[in-house]
Amino acid sequence: MLCEKCHERPATVHYTEIVNGHKAITHLCEVCAGQVQTGEFGFIPQINLPKILASLLSQSPSKQSFVTQTRQETSCPKCGTTESLFTQKGLLGCGDCYRHFEERLGPLMRRIHGSSSHAGKVPERTGGRAKVIKQIKEMKENLKQAVAREEFEQAAQLRDEIRELEQRLSGGENNEH
Amino acid sequence: MSIKETINSAKSGWMAGGGPEGDILLSSRVRVARNLKGYAFPHLLELEKAEQVIYAVQLALENQVLKDQANELEITRMSELSPLERQILVEKHLISPNLLTEYQKKALALRDDEVISIMINEEDHLRIQCLLPGLQLEKAWTLVNQIDDALEHTLDYAFSEDFGYLTACPTNVGTGMRASVMLHLPGLVMVDQVGAVLATISKLGFTVRGLYGEGTEALGNLFQLSNQVTLGHSEEEIINSLNSVTRQILTQERQARKALLHQRKDQLEDKVGRSYGLLKYAHMISSEEAMRRLSDVRLGVELQLITGPTSEQLTELMVMTRSSYLMHQREGKLNSMQLDVLRARTISTKLNQGG
Numbered sequence A: 001m002l003c004e005k006c007h008e009r010p011a012t013v014h015y016t017e018i019v020n021g022h023k024a025i026t027h028l029c030e031v032c033a034g035q036v037q038t039g040e041f042g043f044i045p046q047i048n049l050p051k052i053l054a055s056l057l058s059q060s061p062s063k064q065s066f067v068t069q070t071r072q073e074t075s076c077p078k079c080g081t082t083e084s085l086f087t088q089k090g091l092l093g094c095g096d097c098y099r100h101f102e103e104r105l106g107p108l109m110r111r112i113h114g115s116s117s118h119a120g121k122v123p124e125r126t127g128g129r130a131k132v133i134k135q136i137k138e139m140k141e142n143l144k145q146a147v148a149r150e151e152f153e154q155a156a157q158l159r160d161e162i163r164e165l166e167q168r169l170s171g172g173e174n175n176e177h
Numbered sequence B: 001m002s003i004k005e006t007i008n009s010a011k012s013g014w015m016a017g018g019g020p021e022g023d024i025l026l027s028s029r030v031r032v033a034r035n036l037k038g039y040a041f042p043h044l045l046e047l048e049k050a051e052q053v054i055y056a057v058q059l060a061l062e063n064q065v066l067k068d069q070a071n072e073l074e075i076t077r078m079s080e081l082s083p084l085e086r087q088i089l090v091e092k093h094l095i096s097p098n099l100l101t102e103y104q105k106k107a108l109a110l111r112d113d114e115v116i117s118i119m120i121n122e123e124d125h126l127r128i129q130c131l132l133p134g135l136q137l138e139k140a141w142t143l144v145n146q147i148d149d150a151l152e153h154t155l156d157y158a159f160s161e162d163f164g165y166l167t168a169c170p171t172n173v174g175t176g177m178r179a180s181v182m183l184h185l186p187g188l189v190m191v192d193q194v195g196a197v198l199a200t201i202s203k204l205g206f207t208v209r210g211l212y213g214e215g216t217e218a219l220g221n222l223f224q225l226s227n228q229v230t231l232g233h234s235e236e237e238i239i240n241s242l243n244s245v246t247r248q249i250l251t252q253e254r255q256a257r258k259a260l261l262h263q264r265k266d267q268l269e270d271k272v273g274r275s276y277g278l279l280k281y282a283h284m285i286s287s288e289e290a291m292r293r294l295s296d297v298r299l300g301v302e303l304q305l306i307t308g309p310t311s312e313q314l315t316e317l318m319v320m321t322r323s324s325y326l327m328h329q330r331e332g333k334l335n336s337m338q339l340d341v342l343r344a345r346t347i348s349t350k351l352n353q354g355g
């Protein structure tokens, strides 16, 4: 058996990755394995990635695969990445791809991450709206807890603050509630 | 220490040892992926634009806030290094093999203690990484977070409200964060429980990685545990859950070691002693056997069954005796027999001078 990475030397080492109880094995030669052997396997994730992505995409339950779901193949207006290019490489081309392929990426995200919305850090300077949205989310959680504890005065204050933030978010132009 | 000095020394910061839980936990690593707004991701980036990204990061690194927090990070373009020097950076885990291809587009910013590094134009524009000895995930995240904040003073990141930090591969999107620990689990392997423990953990949203030789044992009994999911949880949640799962494994490994000491002390001492003797006096040794024996001796040292080498020395030997590292020490091709001889000599020299 030849090494799956360099396809030059015989594979003597078997790199194993266990995800969700499933084992994926990559067969490597001693030299390629040396790159991941000790200290930090750190950089290996890319090896199995295309395999994993491909299997995720082809597992799409209702409508076969990511690619055949589309009637006609579109490409990102900014970088030209097409869906088939994406499935082939496992890489998107630019930040705009996320907007362009949003409909298709949503389900893929839920499949990979079990979620399709960010709950982590927001950039301090350019986070803008996202920062406010995150703040509102946290305050709504606090509001719920305040109500549960029957601290109505605090709840009322929180509700006012949330409303104010929400207005700021919509820029005051359309106040839908 | 300059990048050239870094390349010439075999030791890395994370090997210094002495980290919390260092008897079982070799290292903690946190890295985040970031991309700049308005630029295609690196695999589609033209040379000229790639240089613009490197330059933008270079300017951002000169920011005083960042200098105060992280000391200076020295930036090196891959094109400034020889192929051999680049390869050694890979061996030392300071860059990924990705930085070797299309190296003209890529750069590395490194703090001189090698604890903090930033790969530029790898799969993403920035991969900010912190590597610390022992179990120090929170500290690693804090450091990465500070540098990320400081860089964001100057750099506009590609970020979306829904998907978070946008990354070339959707498996990294959201926090863009991958946290991992490297565990040495000879006890669990010997009591034959490692498979069950790791399979359980892999179902809790973590990825377990190991390297296996012809046998069924993982090489050097080393396993890496990392978060599988980057979207839908905050960085702190991810770090906390990895921390708690790691602590559970530590407890189980300690129990296994204790059980071995009580029930199979003679066999254990015999195994450790044989491996130590073999490493000290063998004339030829394969990398697979070296890893296995070094793991035995490391366990022996930690359980105070033998004295002499330190855990750090053994970790260092695990890095030094890899074929690729030895090959580069000689700057040429050696056949596998010559490599086995060189490997045995490297190990015995180190161990016999130590004690």
Ligand SMILES: [Zn+2]
Binding pocket: A003, A004, A005, A006, A007, A008, A009, A028, A029, A030, A031, A032, A033
């Ligand atoms: Zn290979």
Ligand SMILES: [Zn+2]
Binding pocket: A076, A077, A078, A079, A080, A081, A092, A093, A094, A095, A096, A097, A098
């Ligand atoms: Zn695009």
